[in-house]
Amino acid sequence: MKTLTVDEKIKADSLGRSMVKYGLAVGAVVLILSIVLGGTEHDHFQRFQYGALTAWMFVFTLCLGSLFIVMIHHLVRAKWDTVLLRVAENVASAFPLVAALGLIVFAPMFLGNHHLYFWDSWHQLPKDLQHDEAFKILQKKGTWLSSSAFILRYALYMAIYSGMSLYFSRQSRKEDETGDKKIAERLRVVAGPMVLLYALTTVMAGFDLTMSLSPEWYSSIYSVNLFGGAMCGTWAFLTLLTRAIQRTGKLTNVVTREHYHDTGKWVFSWNFFWAYTAFSPLLLIWYSNIPEEVVWYRYRWAGTDWQALTYVVIFAVWIFPYVALLSRWTKRILPLLMAVCFEQLLAHYIDLYWNVMPNVNWGHREDGLTTGPLTGPFTQHAWHFAASDLLSLIAFFALFLAAVGTRMKGNLVPIKNRTLNASMAFENY
Amino acid sequence: MDTETETTPNVEGELYGVLAEFDSPGSLVKAARQVRDAGYTEFDCYSPFPVHGIDEAMGIKRTILPVIVFTLGSLGTFGGAYLEWWMNAYNWPWNVSGKPLWSIPANVPIAYETTILASVLTTFFAMWMLNKLPQVWHPFFKLDRFTKATDDGFFLGIEAGDKKFDQRVTAELLEKAGATAVESCHYEPDPDRRKMPRWIWAFIIATTVMAMIPFALIAKARASKSGLPHYHIFPDMDFQPKAKSDSAFDEFQDGRANRGEIPGTVARGYLKEDDPAFWWGLGDNGDGTKSWITGLPDRVVPTPALLACGQERFHIYCGPCHGDDGQGDGTVPTHLQQIGKAWAVANLTDPSKVTLPNGQIFNTISNGRNTMRGYASQIPVEDRWAIVLYVRALQRTQHPGPGDKP
Numbered sequence: 001m002k003t004l005t006v007d008e009k010i011k012a013d014s015l016g017r018s019m020v021k022y023g024l025a026v027g028a029v030v031l032i033l034s035i036v037l038g039g040t041e042h043d044h045f046q047r048f049q050y051g052a053l054t055a056w057m058f059v060f061t062l063c064l065g066s067l068f069i070v071m072i073h074h075l076v077r078a079k080w081d082t083v084l085l086r087v088a089e090n091v092a093s094a095f096p097l098v099a100a101l102g103l104i105v106f107a108p109m110f111l112g113n114h115h116l117y118f119w120d121s122w123h124q125l126p127k128d129l130q131h132d133e134a135f136k137i138l139q140k141k142g143t144w145l146s147s148s149a150f151i152l153r154y155a156l157y158m159a160i161y162s163g164m165s166l167y168f169s170r171q172s173r174k175e176d177e178t179g180d181k182k183i184a185e186r187l188r189v190v191a192g193p194m195v196l197l198y199a200l201t202t203v204m205a206g207f208d209l210t211m212s213l214s215p216e217w218y219s220s221i222y223s224v225n226l227f228g229g230a231m232c233g234t235w236a237f238l239t240l241l242t243r244a245i246q247r248t249g250k251l252t253n254v255v256t257r258e259h260y261h262d263t264g265k266w267v268f269s270w271n272f273f274w275a276y277t278a279f280s281p282l283l284l285i286w287y288s289n290i291p292e293e294v295v296w297y298r299y300r301w302a303g304t305d306w307q308a309l310t311y312v313v314i315f316a317v318w319i320f321p322y323v324a325l326l327s328r329w330t331k332r333i334l335p336l337l338m339a340v341c342f343e344q345l346l347a348h349y350i351d352l353y354w355n356v357m358p359n360v361n362w363g364h365r366e367d368g369l370t371t372g373p374l375t376g377p378f379t380q381h382a383w384h385f386a387a388s389d390l391l392s393l394i395a396f397f398a399l400f401l402a403a404v405g406t407r408m409k410g411n412l413v414p415i416k417n418r419t420l421n422a423s424m425a426f427e428n429y
Numbered sequence: 430m431d432t433e434t435e436t437t438p439n440v441e442g443e444l445y446g447v448l449a450e451f452d453s454p455g456s457l458v459k460a461a462r463q464v465r466d467a468g469y470t471e472f473d474c475y476s477p478f479p480v481h482g483i484d485e486a487m488g489i490k491r492t493i494l495p496v497i498v499f500t501l502g503s504l505g506t507f508g509g510a511y512l513e514w515w516m517n518a519y520n521w522p523w524n525v526s527g528k529p530l531w532s533i534p535a536n537v538p539i540a541y542e543t544t545i546l547a548s549v550l551t552t553f554f555a556m557w558m559l560n561k562l563p564q565v566w567h568p569f570f571k572l573d574r575f576t577k578a579t580d581d582g583f584f585l586g587i588e589a590g591d592k593k594f595d596q597r598v599t600a601e602l603l604e605k606a607g608a609t610a611v612e613s614c615h616y617e618p619d620p621d622r623r624k625m626p627r628w629i630w631a632f633i634i635a636t637t638v639m640a641m642i643p644f645a646l647i648a649k650a651r652a653s654k655s656g657l658p659h660y661h662i663f664p665d666m667d668f669q670p671k672a673k674s675d676s677a678f679d680e681f682q683d684g685r686a687n688r689g690e691i692p693g694t695v696a697r698g699y700l701k702e703d704d705p706a707f708w709w710g711l712g713d714n715g716d717g718t719k720s721w722i723t724g725l726p727d728r729v730v731p732t733p734a735l736l737a738c739g740q741e742r743f744h745i746y747c748g749p750c751h752g753d754d755g756q757g758d759g760t761v762p763t764h765l766q767q768i769g770k771a772w773a774v775a776n777l778t779d780p781s782k783v784t785l786p787n788g789q790i791f792n793t794i795s796n797g798r799n800t801m802r803g804y805a806s807q808i809p810v811e812d813r814w815a816i817v818l819y820v821r822a823l824q825r826t827q828h829p830g831p832g833d834k835p
Contacts, residue, residue: 429482
């Protein structure tokens with residue numbers, strides 16, 4: 001059994017500082033550029049907000065997935081991934097900063113810009129139209145889907161996530177110092193209720209953040225699918241991040257091919273979980289063929305610009321990585337695994353884009369009044385390239401890396417954890 | 430170390446190999462590596478539980494099980510999909526709620542399940558075959574020491590068939606590798622006793638034959654005729670005391686299943702008898718006979734709204750055959766004519782129809798006539814009267830009376 005030699009290879013040193021420095025510099029510049037380009041769309045920054053929401057959801061889900069990995073690690077007393085635990089904790093505990101980043105997307109709601117969520121906008125329509133049959137569902141959801149209730153829930157979700165992630169992170173670092181064996185046991189006990197709280201919060205957050213973009217449509221499995229995509233993207237991200245840390249000369253004596261083999265397995269299995277939860281609502285909705293249900297898929301499918309993107313989602317998120325990671329040896333050739341993980345991470349963004357962006361063009365009646373997302377003829381929902389989407393992704397990802405960088409200090413592995421030696425000696429038989 | 434090398438004194442049979450015992454999984458792995466490095470190939474390890482790293486130590490190649498499972502699992506996917514296509518879209522096309530005969534979403538679940546089924550069965554049986562299971566007997570079973578392999582003993586056995594095998598040299602190698610005991614093992618000298626006991630053969634044959642009996646009986650029953658009554662396995666399920674309407678039933682005192690009317694109640698549906706004109710289009714003649722009413726029931730008040738409702742219902746339910754103007758030229762008979770077939774549909778504005786009483790038109794809508802089926806289950810009574818009203822209006826357009834504007 002291997003034992004850890006505590007040397008500079010497991011110390012973060014300047015790693016976090018350079019992540020903050022470069023991430024902040026790139027993020028700030030590109031974000032400003034993205035806002036400026038968003039202004040050239042002349043749509044009251046609507047396209048910019050949608051692009052920013054997609055990009056923020058991307059980094060938010062990576063944090064979300066890391067938090068789950070940390071909790072499950074303690075809950076099931078995992079041994080193999082102890083060497084990756086601190087990296088996952090560092091990503092998860094960037095949650096308070098990610099929550100603050102989200103305000104770039106959600107704050108304009110309170111500065112008089114009502115172009116992100118249609119439920120925030122339809123109150124401005126003429127009174128007689130508001131009482132139209134078409135808006136009956138919105139009237140029922142009125143209190144829940146209002147900007148004040150939304151921001152309260154946003155604060156609640158983020159407080160829960162931040163609290164949980166900081167708690168796990170701080171306890172784990174305390175164990176580094178004191179070596180107190182009771183800490184691991186206590187974390188295992190609290191992880192159970194926290195996973196339940198996490199599940200409840202995530203289901204509601206998914207409904208609020210992206211499903212309510214088309215507020216008349218609902219699917220109870222929506223957030224489960226979002227979570228599946230988040231976990232798949234997170235394992236891909238953690239694999240790449242750990243490898244990148246190793247490229248700087250850190251962790252080279254700790255993390256081995258065996259651990260990458262297992263993270264590859266996780267990407268593979270969450271990939272199929274995503275496909276399963278994406279297909280199950282599609283099957284039911286396709287089969288029952290009820291107009292108010294199929295509408296969500298109709299605007300992403302036949303006859304629309306978004307159909308090509310739907311094919312891309314099926315192949316990029318599911319089929320390609322699934323086939324690529326099916327075999328044992330592809331997961332053990334690190335350059336190959338990294339390439340697939342990169343593709344999977346990108347595909348996670350495409351999946352979010354596919355969820356968010358078809359809602360961006362709102363339908364209009366003949367008299368010019370707005371009828372909301374997923375209404376009106378397909379021609380009103382044409383896709384067009386917006387550079388601000390891409391720049392938002394770069395900006396938010398850079399700022400996210402900077403946020404993670406603030407946590408990259410001290411030890412990069414939990415040095416006093418009792419399962420660390422077992423994790424270092426881990427082998428796939 | 431207290432090592433003992435035994436050579437069984439009364440060696441009679443051919444040498445099978447040597448068996449070495451080790452005191453821990455770790456020393457077993459170490460020994461296996463030494464035996465492998467010494468060039469032996471025909472050897473095996475025996476332990477009460479799977480030992481990590483033993484495959485690598487013994488120099489066993491990675492199993493080809495994943496390849497077999499992938500191949501047959503894929504066959505399960507496409508086989509399942511082919512099964513669905515052949516059954517539902519090709520051999521017996523069956524329209525289920527207007528869905529395409531062949532579509533991907535509806536057929537994914539079955540293909541998914543057949544994939545799992547094929548993969549699971551393949552994994553299970555291929556694992557057995559690759560491990561040469563079931564193996565009911567092994568030469569080492571003769572050695573008392575070997576029973577510990579299911580409890581706390583760790584063994585390594587080298588077969589005499591190995592190219593490098595030499596009883597003395599091999600035993601020395603095992604001792605050096607840390608064996609706590611090394612023992613040689615011989616086949617049973619008596620060739621008869623090496624065979625499986627006859628009673629086991631008899632048991633296998635007998636149970637196999639007995640397992641065939643039900644199938645033989647089924648085959649016989651399918652190929653022959655019998656005048657005997659059914660055999661009832663569960664007679665109390667086949668013959669339950671239950672009351673079926675209009676039949677004898679001994680459980681009640683009067684021996685009848687029917688319970689009759691209870692005073693002061695009205696059976697379900699019997700309130701309709703209070704208004705036969707509305708429900709059936711029938712009027713009382715005063716002498717006990719009934720005939721079709723010519724006017725409208727009291728409850729049906731002709732209004733423009735009712736007429737508009739009748740027009741709408743007519744276009745939905747009657748128009749496809751009778752035509753939207755009732756001339757008997759709807760899309761269904763027209764299409765049949767185009768493809769060389771004929772289906773007579775009544776012209777509702779024909780004088781013979783104009784003279785029909787309202788009640789009879791209502792009855793035709795409710796219960797059908799000739800090839801037309803009844804619409805009572807689809808159209809509510811009020812709407813049927815609205816249609817009667819609209820049919821009358823259509824007839825009026827073809828046979829205007831005095832005072833009707835063209």
